[in-house]
Amino acid sequence: VPGCFVSRYWLFKTEPDTFSWADLLKAPGRRTAWEGVRNYQARNLMRDEMKAGDGVLFYHSRVVPQVVMGTAKIVREAYPDATQFDPESPYYDPGANPAQPRWLMVDVAAVQAFKEPLSRDLLKTQSELADMMLLKKGARLSVQPVSEHAWRVIARLGEGVPLPS
DNA sequence: GCCAACGTTGGC
């Protein structure tokens, strides 16, 4: 059935200069609104597929090395991203209509830090992860589905540890 | 910092 594909696992990219894993751990409740997604495919995944409790791999992009820092989870399902209406915001969208918001976001909360950041280079060496969207050339989607199998492989490699209290 | 790959825009 078209559209019946369901992922319970996701990978969220962020540039650590903009918002890092450390920023998430410092945030109240170790949670944040994932504002600023301005891509329709990503928006549709948030709107239609992401459910509270889904697992999230927290990934740093545009740094060397690129790394998965730990795991998070969806704690609030899709709702309007207010930054689209804010002319002062870098995410302002002059075409957005408050009566029918164009852009949505979800909230995420940190779950486990990885013992060591898990590099993309290491993931590339894992034949079990060959199908991962993250590792495909030109795959720019900033929030993307992760298979249950890939989630398990990465969780094992990352050796998640409890967050410091 | 470079630039290939990708998504969006807008003239026609």
Next chain:
DNA sequence: GCCAACGTTGGC
């Protein structure tokens, strides 16, 4: 509705 031009992403 096509597609060239443009802006952005993100690995390297």
